[in-house]
Amino acid sequence: MITLDCLGQRCPLPVIKLAKSLPQVAVGEIVRVLADDPAAANDIPAWCRMKGQELITAQGHQFDIRRLK
Template identity: 45%
Template sequence: MMEDIKADVVHDVVGTFCPVPVAETAKMVKQMQIGQVLELIADDPGVVEDIPAWCKATGQEFLGMYEEGGEYHLFVRKVKEL
Protein backbone atom coordinates (compact mmCIF):
# COMPACT_ATOMS: atom_id res chain seq x y z
CA MET A 1 0.00 0.00 0.00
CA MET A 2 1.31 3.42 -0.96
CA GLU A 3 0.02 4.85 2.31
CA ASP A 4 2.58 2.67 4.11
CA ILE A 5 5.63 4.19 2.39
CA LYS A 6 7.68 6.16 4.89
CA ALA A 7 8.81 9.40 3.28
CA ASP A 8 11.96 11.14 4.49
CA VAL A 9 10.69 14.48 3.15
CA VAL A 10 7.07 15.59 2.69
CA HIS A 11 6.45 18.58 0.42
CA ASP A 12 2.98 20.12 0.00
CA VAL A 13 2.35 22.03 -3.23
CA VAL A 14 -1.46 22.03 -3.01
CA GLY A 15 -2.89 25.06 -4.82
CA THR A 16 -0.08 25.23 -7.40
CA PHE A 17 -0.21 24.18 -11.03
CA CYS A 18 2.19 23.13 -13.76
CA PRO A 19 5.10 23.72 -13.86
CA VAL A 20 5.35 24.44 -10.12
CA PRO A 21 4.89 20.85 -8.80
CA VAL A 22 7.65 19.51 -11.07
CA ALA A 23 9.97 22.44 -10.30
CA GLU A 24 9.39 21.97 -6.56
CA THR A 25 10.00 18.22 -6.87
CA ALA A 26 13.34 18.92 -8.57
CA LYS A 27 14.28 21.47 -5.90
CA MET A 28 13.47 19.08 -3.03
CA VAL A 29 15.16 16.04 -4.61
CA LYS A 30 18.33 18.10 -5.20
CA GLN A 31 18.55 18.75 -1.44
CA MET A 32 17.97 15.12 -0.45
CA GLN A 33 20.44 12.28 0.06
CA ILE A 34 20.53 9.33 -2.33
CA GLY A 35 18.08 6.68 -1.14
CA GLN A 36 15.73 9.14 0.55
CA VAL A 37 12.05 9.26 -0.41
CA LEU A 38 10.03 12.39 -1.18
CA GLU A 39 6.26 12.47 -0.72
CA LEU A 40 4.79 15.23 -2.90
CA ILE A 41 1.24 16.31 -2.08
CA ALA A 42 -0.52 18.13 -4.91
CA ASP A 43 -4.01 18.81 -6.20
CA ASP A 44 -3.04 19.49 -9.83
CA PRO A 45 -4.14 16.40 -11.80
CA GLY A 46 -1.25 17.03 -14.18
CA VAL A 47 1.16 15.55 -11.62
CA VAL A 48 -0.22 12.07 -12.34
CA GLU A 49 1.67 12.14 -15.67
CA ASP A 50 4.24 14.87 -15.02
CA ILE A 51 6.01 13.43 -11.98
CA PRO A 52 6.55 9.89 -13.39
CA ALA A 53 7.80 11.50 -16.64
CA TRP A 54 10.18 13.75 -14.69
CA CYS A 55 11.50 10.71 -12.78
CA LYS A 56 12.12 8.84 -16.03
CA ALA A 57 13.85 11.86 -17.58
CA THR A 58 16.11 12.45 -14.56
CA GLY A 59 16.80 8.85 -13.54
CA GLN A 60 14.92 8.98 -10.23
CA GLU A 61 12.65 6.16 -9.05
CA PHE A 62 8.89 6.76 -9.10
CA LEU A 63 7.49 4.55 -6.34
CA GLY A 64 3.83 5.22 -7.02
CA MET A 65 0.96 7.38 -5.86
CA TYR A 66 -2.48 7.42 -4.35
CA GLU A 67 -5.31 9.94 -4.43
CA GLU A 68 -7.25 10.94 -1.36
CA GLY A 69 -9.80 13.73 -1.03
CA GLY A 70 -8.76 15.37 -4.30
CA GLU A 71 -5.09 15.39 -3.33
CA TYR A 72 -2.42 13.27 -4.97
CA HIS A 73 0.36 11.76 -2.88
CA LEU A 74 3.32 10.86 -5.10
CA PHE A 75 6.46 9.08 -3.94
CA VAL A 76 9.90 9.58 -5.48
CA ARG A 77 13.14 7.91 -4.36
CA LYS A 78 16.34 9.77 -5.14
CA VAL A 79 18.70 7.32 -6.83
CA LYS A 80 21.23 9.72 -8.36
CA GLU A 81 22.36 13.33 -8.14
CA LEU A 82 20.59 15.88 -10.29
Protein backbone atom coordinates in the same frame (compact mmCIF):
# COMPACT_ATOMS: atom_id res chain seq x y z
CA MET B 1 11.80 11.79 4.05
CA ILE B 2 10.71 15.29 3.19
CA THR B 3 7.21 16.27 2.16
CA LEU B 4 6.47 18.98 -0.38
CA ASP B 5 2.97 20.38 0.00
CA CYS B 6 2.07 21.53 -3.48
CA LEU B 7 -1.70 21.25 -3.03
CA GLY B 8 -3.47 24.00 -4.93
CA GLN B 9 -0.48 24.71 -7.16
CA ARG B 10 -0.72 24.30 -10.90
CA CYS B 11 1.83 22.32 -12.88
CA PRO B 12 4.69 22.71 -13.50
CA LEU B 13 5.20 24.16 -9.98
CA PRO B 14 5.11 20.75 -8.19
CA VAL B 15 7.73 19.39 -10.60
CA ILE B 16 9.90 22.49 -10.16
CA LYS B 17 9.72 22.16 -6.36
CA LEU B 18 10.59 18.47 -6.63
CA ALA B 19 13.61 19.22 -8.83
CA LYS B 20 14.86 21.92 -6.45
CA SER B 21 14.42 19.75 -3.35
CA LEU B 22 16.08 16.58 -4.65
CA PRO B 23 19.67 17.73 -4.01
CA GLN B 24 18.71 18.29 -0.35
CA VAL B 25 18.04 14.58 0.28
CA ALA B 26 20.54 11.75 0.30
CA VAL B 27 20.61 9.10 -2.40
CA GLY B 28 18.10 6.43 -1.38
CA GLU B 29 15.87 8.82 0.55
CA ILE B 30 12.29 9.61 -0.39
CA VAL B 31 10.60 12.86 -1.30
CA ARG B 32 6.81 12.91 -0.93
CA VAL B 33 4.98 15.36 -3.17
CA LEU B 34 1.38 16.28 -2.41
CA ALA B 35 -0.16 17.69 -5.58
CA ASP B 36 -3.80 17.91 -6.64
CA ASP B 37 -3.40 19.42 -10.11
CA PRO B 38 -4.59 16.69 -12.52
CA ALA B 39 -1.52 17.31 -14.71
CA ALA B 40 0.73 16.15 -11.85
CA ALA B 41 -0.38 12.55 -12.46
CA ASN B 42 1.42 12.71 -15.81
CA ASP B 43 4.12 15.30 -15.15
CA ILE B 44 5.69 13.81 -12.02
CA PRO B 45 6.09 10.25 -13.42
CA ALA B 46 7.44 11.69 -16.69
CA TRP B 47 9.97 13.83 -14.79
CA CYS B 48 11.10 10.75 -12.81
CA ARG B 49 11.68 8.79 -16.03
CA MET B 50 13.61 11.67 -17.65
CA LYS B 51 15.78 12.25 -14.57
CA GLY B 52 16.37 8.60 -13.65
CA GLN B 53 14.56 8.75 -10.31
CA GLU B 54 12.26 6.05 -8.92
CA LEU B 55 8.55 6.73 -8.62
CA ILE B 56 7.51 4.49 -5.74
CA THR B 57 3.90 5.52 -5.23
CA ALA B 58 1.40 7.57 -7.18
CA GLN B 59 -1.90 7.32 -5.34
CA GLY B 60 -4.46 10.08 -5.45
CA HIS B 61 -2.67 13.31 -4.63
CA GLN B 62 0.45 11.68 -3.16
CA PHE B 63 3.63 10.87 -5.06
CA ASP B 64 6.66 9.22 -3.40
CA ILE B 65 9.95 9.51 -5.27
CA ARG B 66 13.19 7.79 -4.25
CA ARG B 67 16.38 9.63 -5.17
CA LEU B 68 18.57 7.22 -7.14
CA LYS B 69 21.41 9.52 -8.15
